[in-house]
Amino acid sequence: MKSFWKAFYYDGRTAERHEVEISLSPEALCVKKDGKEALWRLDEVDQTQGFNKGEPVRLEKGGEALIINDAEFVVSLYSMAPAHAARFKRPDRMGRGVLLISLSAFLTIAIGLGVYFWAIPAMVRVATANIPPSVEDRLGRSYVSGLTGMVPQCTSPEIIDSTDRILKKLESAVPGHPYDFKLYVLKNETVNAFAAPGGHIVLLSGLIEATESPEELAGVMAHEMQHVLKKHSTQAIFKDLSTGVLFSFAFGDLQGLSGAVRTMEGLRYGRNLEEEADKKGMELLVRAGIDPEGMVGFFEYLWECECKKEKKDKKASVLEYLSTHPATENRVEYLKKNLGSVSPRNYEPLLPGVDWERVKNSCSGGPPGGKEKQDEEAQKTDEVDT
Amino acid sequence: MKISCPECRHGSDIDPKKVPTRTVTAKCPKCGHRFPFSVDPAPPEAQPKDEAAKPAEPRVVPFIRPKGGQEAKPSRNISFHGEGLSLLRLYLVSNLLTVLTLGVYYFWGKAKIRRYIYSSTEFMGERFSYSGTGKELFTGWLRATAVMAVAFGVPKALSSFVHPGFGVLVVPVMFMIVPVALVGAWRYRLSRTDWHGARFSFSGTVKEYLKIHVKGSLLTLITLGFYSPYFHVQKERFWRTNTCYGTARFDYTGKGEDLKKDFLKAFLLFIPTFGLYWFWYKAAVTRYDWEHTTQGGLSFKFSATGRQFLTFSIGNLLLLALSLGFAYPWVITRSIRFTSEHLTVEGDIEFNKVGQTAQHGRAVGEGLAGMLDIDMAL
Numbered sequence: 103m104k105s106f107w108k109a110f111y112y113d114g115r116t117a118e119r120h121e122v123e124i125s126l127s128p129e130a131l132c133v134k135k136d137g138k139e140a141l142w143r144l145d146e147v148d149q150t151q152g153f154n155k156g157e158p159v160r161l162e163k164g165g166e167a168l169i170i171n172d173a174e175f176v177v178s179l180y181s182m183a184p185a186h187a188a189r190f191k192r193p194d195r196m197g198r199g200v201l202l203i204s205l206s207a208f209l210t211i212a213i214g215l216g217v218y219f220w221a222i223p224a225m226v227r228v229a230t231a232n233i234p235p236s237v238e239d240r241l242g243r244s245y246v247s248g249l250t251g252m253v254p255q256c257t258s259p260e261i262i263d264s265t266d267r268i269l270k271k272l273e274s275a276v277p278g279h280p281y282d283f284k285l286y287v288l289k290n291e292t293v294n295a296f297a298a299p300g301g302h303i304v305l306l307s308g309l310i311e312a313t314e315s316p317e318e319l320a321g322v323m324a325h326e327m328q329h330v331l332k333k334h335s336t337q338a339i340f341k342d343l344s345t346g347v348l349f350s351f352a353f354g355d356l357q358g359l360s361g362a363v364r365t366m367e368g369l370r371y372g373r374n375l376e377e378e379a380d381k382k383g384m385e386l387l388v389r390a391g392i393d394p395e396g397m398v399g400f401f402e403y404l405w406e407c408e409c410k411k412e413k414k415d416k417k418a419s420v421l422e423y424l425s426t427h428p429a430t431e432n433r434v435e436y437l438k439k440n441l442g443s444v445s446p447r448n449y450e451p452l453l454p455g456v457d458w459e460r461v462k463n464s465c466s467g468g469p470p471g472g473k474e475k476q477d478e479e480a481q482k483t484d485e486v487d488t
Numbered sequence: 489m490k491i492s493c494p495e496c497r498h499g500s501d502i503d504p505k506k507v508p509t510r511t512v513t514a515k516c517p518k519c520g521h522r523f524p525f526s527v528d529p530a531p532p533e534a535q536p537k538d539e540a541a542k543p544a545e546p547r548v549v550p551f552i553r554p555k556g557g558q559e560a561k562p563s564r565n566i567s568f569h570g571e572g573l574s575l576l577r578l579y580l581v582s583n584l585l586t587v588l589t590l591g592v593y594y595f596w597g598k599a600k601i602r603r604y605i606y607s608s609t610e611f612m613g614e615r616f617s618y619s620g621t622g623k624e625l626f627t628g629w630l631r632a633t634a635v636m637a638v639a640f641g642v643p644k645a646l647s648s649f650v651h652p653g654f655g656v657l658v659v660p661v662m663f664m665i666v667p668v669a670l671v672g673a674w675r676y677r678l679s680r681t682d683w684h685g686a687r688f689s690f691s692g693t694v695k696e697y698l699k700i701h702v703k704g705s706l707l708t709l710i711t712l713g714f715y716s717p718y719f720h721v722q723k724e725r726f727w728r729t730n731t732c733y734g735t736a737r738f739d740y741t742g743k744g745e746d747l748k749k750d751f752l753k754a755f756l757l758f759i760p761t762f763g764l765y766w767f768w769y770k771a772a773v774t775r776y777d778w779e780h781t782t783q784g785g786l787s788f789k790f791s792a793t794g795r796q797f798l799t800f801s802i803g804n805l806l807l808l809a810l811s812l813g814f815a816y817p818w819v820i821t822r823s824i825r826f827t828s829e830h831l832t833v834e835g836d837i838e839f840n841k842v843g844q845t846a847q848h849g850r851a852v853g854e855g856l857a858g859m860l861d862i863d864m865a866l
Contacts, residue, residue, distance in 0.1 A: 110614075112685030117734050117842035119614075119685060151607050151617055156569055160617060165844070167685065169614075199577045206580040213587055 107175050111135060114165025124168065126182045131161070133168065142168075144186040152176065153191050218345070226340040230333050235280040238336050239300030245339070246286060246302045256287040256307050258464040264453055265305065268320045271452070272327060275390035279331055289465055293404075295322050297329035299336040307465040313400060316452040319462075321397025324383035324390075332382065334375045380433065384440055393449035398437045405434050561835050563789075566828035568821065570608035575817035578604055595629060596622030606681065609824065611833070620680035620851070628676070628851025635852065639665070665856065667697045672853010678731060684837075686734030689845045692726055700726055717751045718744030724777050733783060734842035742780040747773060767801065768794025778831065784842075785835040792830040800826050 111122040111133060123134040131142040142163050151169075152159030158171040180187045256262070265285050273283055281301035291308040298304070303326050305319075313319045329335050371379070380401075387394045582597025599622040606618035639661045646654035671694045678688040704719035721744045728740040754769035771794040778790035792800075804822060807815040 114685070115844050117684050117686035117837070117839040117844075119839060150619065151615060154574060154604065154607065157607050158615060160615075167682075199574075203573070203577045203580055206577075206584045210580065210584045210587065213584070 104174065104178065107170055107172055109133075109171075110169040112167045112169075114167070122168070124170070126179060128183045128185065131168075144183055144189070147189070149190050222341065222344045225344060226337055229340050230337045233333075233336060235300060238333070239282065239302075241336070241339060242298035242300035242302040245298040246304060249296075249304060250286060250288065253288040253290050253306075256289050256465040258287075258461075260461045260464050261287055261307075261310065264316065264456060264461055265310075265319070265323075267453060268316060268323055269303075271392065272320065272324055272386060272390050275386055276327075276331065281330060283327065283330070287465065295326050297326040297335050299330065299333070299339060301327075301330050303327065303330070310462050310465065312403070313462060314403075314458070315396050316456065316458055317393045317396025317449075318400035318403075319396075320387060320390075320392045320452055321383065321394070321400050324386040324392075324397065325379045326383075328379040328382040328386065329371065329375070332375070332378060334371050334379065337375075338371055377433065377436065380437055381440060384437065391449060392452050394441055398434070398441050401437060402434050561787075563832050563834045564612060565832055566609060566611045568609050568824045568828050570605060570821050570824065572815075572818035572821050575601070575604065575820060576814075579817055592626070593622075595625035598622070599625055605820070605824070609828070611683065614684045617682040618680055619682060620676070624676075624680075624851045625854060628853075628855035630855070631850070631852045632855030635856065636665075663702065664694075664698065667701050668694050669853050669856035671697050672850075673857035674727070674853075676851050676854045683733070684839065686839075686842050686844055688734075689732045690730055691732065692730030697726055713755065714751070717747035720744075720773065721747065728777075728781055732845065734844055736784045736837075736842045738781060738783045740777075740781050742777060747776060750776075764798065765794075767797040770794070771797045784837055786837060787834050789832045789834065790830050791832065792826070796826075796830070 105125055107124050109122050109124050111120040112118075113120070120135055125132045125134070130144055131147065133140045133142060142161070146163050148162050150160050150162050151157055158169050159173075159175055161168045161170070176190050176192050179190055180192065262285075265287060269283055269285055283301040283303065286302065286304045287310070288304060288306050290306040292306050293308045293312045294306050295309050296304040303323065305323070309322065310319060313322070384394050384397060387397060578597070578601050582593065582600065585593040586597060599618075599620055602620065603618045606616040609616045640658060643654055643657035643661065646657065671690075671692060675690040675692075678690045681688045700719075700722045704715065704722060707715040708719050721742045724742060725740045728738045731738045750769060750772045754765055757765040771792050774792065775790045778788040781788050800822070804819045807819055807822075
């Protein structure tokens with residue numbers, strides 16, 4: 103074992119490098135420079151380099167520094183001054199840490215999966231259960247305002263009046279809920295509807311035009327209202343946000359946190375939630391005294407559209423609805439089965455005396471390239487609009 | 489005037505008037521070897537007396553010196569000893585601990601990674617050393633968050649409670665924030681960098697940079713980009729001349745006029761080459777910047793060509809794409825190697841004349857730069 107080491111010394115005042123000789127004792131380091139000796143007490147010395155293979159050891163004390171390009175130095179230090187050994191790292195024991203790499207990679211992935219499949223759903227459940235309706239209302243409004251800012255609202259008084267009447271009727275069947283339902287009818291060909299937290303329901307005119315009776319529309323509205331009442335939309339937003347936060351963490355993208363501009367695309371629900379909304383929606387219809395056949399009929403129509411989409415006999419934009427509301431054959435069958443369990447009774451027409459064919463097209467002036475009859479309707483509604 | 493190829497020694501005569509004073513890349517007609525060379529811009533009468541006896545022809549300074557050539561100035565490269573695998577370990581452990589500590593460890597991990605990169609970089613047999621800590625980065629981030637909250641929160645509050653017109657106050661803040669972040673980050677990073685017994689430091693101010701930034705951006709916009717070589721040179725001068733190693737300052741003598749032709753060429757060739765000519769322009773500008781940088785007795789040369797820049801960038805892109813980002817540590821080591829292999833430093837430093845400077849600079853700008861996702865190279 104060596105007792106002297108050659109080292110470089112910097113005094114911290116100039117950049118000049120001095121060659122020195124150092125030796126070790128159990129409590130201190132002796133630095134011999136130009137025949138003079140200086141003691142560096144080991145408990146005052148910090149190692150700042152020499153943690154990796156081939157890297158010289160750098161020791162600092164105040165502004166002074168020593169550089170020892172000899173891996174054996176720390177090995178000797180370990181045996182000479184075991185009391186201070188913990189302050190120093192042996193460079194000869196530096197591996198590349200393949201084990202550490204695989205372990206940390208494995209743990210990172212495991213934690214990521216655990217957070218995604220367990221922690222986030224649990225947090226979302228707790229948050230959803232405890233959120234006050236007023237906060238949900240604000241959340242929903244900010245979502246909807248993003249959409250209403252881009253898409254023009256439908257101004258047809260007939261549509262607004264009819265949809266409001268359907269809403270009132272449905273609302274009367276769920277007394278005591280904490281929400282203040284608001285309807286937004288937007289001028290857009292897409293066949294779709296959304297429910298944002300707090301009772302903000304968006305109906306696109308394309309969907310209204312695709313219905314054949316007010317009962318069919320009521321079915322969709324009841325379904326969307328249940329998304330609100332069961333807080334599905336709140337849950338979806340929370341999940342979307344927290345997953346976004348997780349991903350931005352994982353990829354070190356801190357901007358992702360501030361960029362919380364989300365679209366309605368975030369309002370997707372799983373199959374279970376859709377089925378719950380279907381079932382509860384149908385119950386709501388029956389309680390409100392609205393014929394649930396309409397709801398089943400409309401979903402069946404959407405499903406058929408999906409099957410016959412090559413034929414192009416219905417609008418391709420129906421697909422849009424199916425992308426956010428996964429309609430499977432199961433779902434239609436399931437609804438039909440539910441319908442069977444509801445005791446049949448004679449339902450009164452939902453909107454008596456309303457010419458639904460005319461009202462439903464009063465917003466956009468009929469589907470483009472539709473049948474001649476619809477074109478006539480469109481001309482009529484143009485007159486109404488102007 | 490004679491130019492000889494450093495590879496095969498083939499020589500040819502060239503009219504010195506045709507050779508520009510900056511560095512150009514020459515192709516040897518015999519062996520096809522490409523080498524940058526430059527003509528000493530100093531006119532003969534300006535040279536010291538003992539050199540006056542030499543022929544009046546400008547001296548040719550080949551960039552890659554012929555083997556065995558007698559050289560007065562030693563020429564050295566920076567060497568990098570870092571390994572991708574070690575860096576990967578640091579990144580993975582740091583990410584893991586960041587997740588476990590809900591993000592707090594991020595700053596300590598960042599300091600550790602920097603420390604590794606600096607410690608693996610060697611010049612003249614001496615490693616660089618980074619003394620910044622995670623705690624500094626963390627408090628810097630906290631301060632930066634407070635600064636951002638005030639800078640954006642106050643105009644927002646005034647505009648929503650007093651008068652909507654106060655919203656325009658955000659505009660100067662937006663203009664300020666990037667220079668504050670850039671200057672602050674550079675100052676902090678240099679003040680934590682130590683090499684050969686002395687610390688680096690930065691003396692440039694935000695105000696100074698803001699002037700260059702605002703004036704340069706506006707003029708570049710008005711002149712449809714033709715001001716950009718001048719803007720570039722002003723920025724480089726700001727960054728380089730304000731950088732000090734100990735008490736010794738870096739110097740930069742670049743002029744916008746010299747880059748004018750390169751810019752015009754790049755402007756004309758940008759679309760016909762589908763933007764690829766940008767790499768050649770970047771290479772030319774980087775070479776120019778280093779050739780006009782000095783520090784005491786040191787001068788610099790950068791040898792990368794546009795083709796090398798292009799293959800380097802494509803390599804990085806492929807590495808990242810094929811590994812789904814996991815090869816990021818290798819992209820870093822490649823980048824540092826690319827610079828260190830092409831950057832040659834000539835001359836010597838009189839270390840006993842370089843004094844130490846006081847350590848200053850807080851990590852606020854660093855925190856802002858982190859938020860804005862601005863990263864500055866070593």
